[in-house]
Amino acid sequence: MKFLYSFLAIICFAFSLHAQKNVEKAIQTQFIMVEDGGTVELEAGTFEMSGSLAMDSKNDIIIKGKGMDKTILTWKGQKTGAEGIKITNGTNITIQDVTLQDSKGDCIKVQETDGISFVNVKVEWTGKPSKKNGAYGFYPVQCKNVLIDKCEAIGASDAGIYVGQSDQIVVRNSRAYQNVAGIEIENSTNADVHNNIAEDNTGGILVFDLPDLMKKNGGNVRVFNNKITGNNLKNFSPPGNMVAIVPPGTGILVLATSDVEIFDNEITNNRTLGTGIASYLYTQIPLKDEEYDAYPKRVYVHDNVYQKDSKRPKLNSDIGKWLFLKFKKDVPDILYDGIPEDGAMGENEQFKLGYEICVKNNGEAVFLNLNAKKGLKYHSKDAGAFDCSLEALEGAKESLVKGKK
């Protein structure tokens, strides 16, 4: 009898290896053959993928697992493909109730798609944060109407949740931790990032505009009601990447994006830079793109709560070291690089209309203007020029984003 058990066990084991390959093939076949309006159901269990799963030119599709941590696709032994899942040229695609793990490159890339929703999806690189992890967890790029809701992103060597070169975006009720960047909105327009938790990343939430891209400048980005806390993780991004510039201890960083409103956030225990606002020139990377606007304008930081337990900045960045030398244990909360566009400042050193950086009603938060254009030695806590308010932004048209499915 015992013999029969072992015999069956061996057969089943041999079969399960074979079955893994067949599950992958079955899922990939469904990704290809599913009819518009159809659903790809993923069973409960852990399934090993050896290559990228790809879907192209599909409409009104739901890809659905049995639940976060119940259906798990892992690319631990991935042999081919630059991402875990790649979806292109679709409309109204929803991915829900699934965990995706350990892809060699980006985890889920969605390109040129109008209507992409991620709901209750976890993307993670297991083990300790490592530069060997893939760059982006959630990676919609060149998309319209993007929703990321109730998702988790863990361990990305660039951004856990990244939305790039896209329009109409809502990221909400999600959690990003142990990534280099928790949530990043890049060269994107009309975005709302709200009610998320960004914790234990190098930087919590980034709003960036970069040069040399097809979609030149983002804007109309709102970051509100988020809990952005303890983002003091060592920057483990491979050097050379833009996020490698993010100093450990960053809560929110706005780089070159205009029309940004940051409000009602809890920004706590980010030891270097509660909130930073900088021009692309601050990166000191040569700039040749003439259509690109390197200066943040009309940025409004208001009604946030700033708090720090330990006041000594993280020292593993230039700015961290500089802040420690200047302020020891009493580092300011909100930093402006002080590199305004030529002609941005009017008489008596006030911003001209349309060029404002406004910082208001942030409790006890301390403001610092680095004055990097003139020289860091002219840094100043004088917030006079920044004591202004701007009209509330509208952010994403949620009806557009939510109305899709």
Add this chain to the structure above:
Amino acid sequence: MKNALLLLCVGGFLFFFSTAFSGEEENYKLNLSEYGFFEGELSELIPADGVFSYEINAPLFSDYAHKARFIYLPEGTAMSYQNERVFDFPVGAAILKTFYYHQDERKADSPKRLMETRVLLHKKEGWIALPYIWNEEQTDAVLEVAGGSEMIKWKNDKGKKQQLEYQVPNMVQCKGCHSYDKQLTPIGPSARQLNMGSQLTELAAKGLVVNLPDANEIPQLAQWEHRETGTVAERARAYLDGNCGHCHNPKGPASTSGMFLTTHFDDPTALGINKAPIAAGRGGGGRAYGIVPGKPDQSILVYRMESEDPGEMMPELGRQLIHDQGVALIREWIEEMR
């Protein structure tokens, strides 16, 4: 306990059978042989009526596989010349590419192992791409929409043993490269690729290509492995055009990167010269720019060509080995750049 195990096994087998792809699509055939593109022994790839073979100047590197290329045009139809894009094809046309290895690269008559034949069919609604995998007996190739993999061993031109789990892309991945303006498209048959010896004039003489301009107006790519066909820069740019340009152009899948590598671009930033990466991730290899003039070892382009890691390497698909000769050329080009 016993019952549970049995159930597991039976369930597993049922699952296995239910997932095997079956069923015929009206649009295309399940076996390559059914099209009648070739006559005689299928594996000999002897073109039937209406089918002709062609060559291109700057082929894509595919793990040292050889490629046999054919075009089928319905009787009385022709390709229409385009200066920059691939030629216009009539509805009903097909483009076929068969990947194969010689058992021993040093011997011209060494037996071949055919791996796959990719078929592009031009339907009324547009192009479709179909991967056919050759069977063990080499008698036919069978459609596999989800792609597949197969071990292959051969000896290279130095007699060194090579081994590879050859990967056949799935139907969607075909479009990962064969994409222009979100539409599936052929890549190879462009003027600059086909302008090789008398190939184009002969095709025109047979009426297979129309609207051919004067010879001096037709663009031409250098043949990267033949020094006499161009300068280092010309050959390097031809190599990048053939290996990267299908994605790296403003209407291709790599438009996200802002790096454009067809021969139509001369803007240094578009080529990656002193350009910071956008989403290279660890593919950047810790290097600052796509190309650092004079410094191949500081250029991301070279790093990604020299990587065998799926999360880092370029191209993203269709390559597992490093193309030593291609890398050497790109290194030489960057080395001499000022």
